[in-house]
Amino acid sequence: SIVSTGGPLWLIAVRFFYHEIFFFKRRLWRKYELWEWFFSRLFIAIIIYLACQYGFLDYIMNYWFVPALVVGIALGLFFDYLPHRPFKERDRWKNARVYPSPIINLLIMGQNYHLIHHLWPTIPWYKYQPAYRAVKPLLDEKGCDQSLGLLARKSFWNFVYDIFLGIRFHRKSSNRQTESS
Incomplete structure (x- = not known):
């Protein structure tokens, strides 16, 4: 984005x-x-x-x-x-993430289950959490990101970079790469 x-x-x-x-x-x-x-x-x-x-x-x-x-x-x-984040994938299973938490779910109206929105846009935000629970095995199988991921060393420093500079260049992906999923 x-x-x-x-x-x-x-x-x-x-x-x-x-x-x-x-x-x-x-x-x-x-x-x-x-x-x-x-x-x-x-x-x-x-x-x-x-x-x-x-x-x-x-x-x-x-x-x-x-x-x-x-x-x-x-x-x-x-x-x-x-x-x-981390804005590296265009694959529909990996271009967004889930970071499950009932408290965060209430505070930010389900956006912590944003991958559910990408995969099934007709599901209303207040049903993201139950939808996530229902499809979690599929998300595991597809290798979807299911944590906020800010505490890992590289991710943390990428986040700090994004706070102060944040310029990222995106490679154009081939149609084959995005259609294969």
Whole structure:
């Protein structure tokens, strides 16, 4: 994912703006979505302009942008970076991971079972944990990652690298490699 591997983790919230570029490059809008996009961005621009004019920019920064930044970092970390690391495989059985934990499951709404989402996207997030339990033998057989993996020495230092620099280059995989699974 470009969002997770295009720079340091501390900038992951800012890198989510790549989706804006992707939206236009792929012409992903339908019917009135382009107008919705335009008016929502215009609304934000007007609020910022008014905040500058009438002296409440500090309020906007403290109670709007800072919380959005915190949420953006949390979403980027728990919904994109951690479930997909180490970003080496395109194989459907190995391009995401599971790190089972009932507590983490509640805190991050099942994203610790993200591989289940990749393999069976129609399963709702609140059923990821029981689905994981049902298919665990199959995941074992396929060699799927089933731990967070941050405590292993190499993984830990890769994580530290990602926090501060985080630029990773991806090799193009052949169609044969991705179809063989």
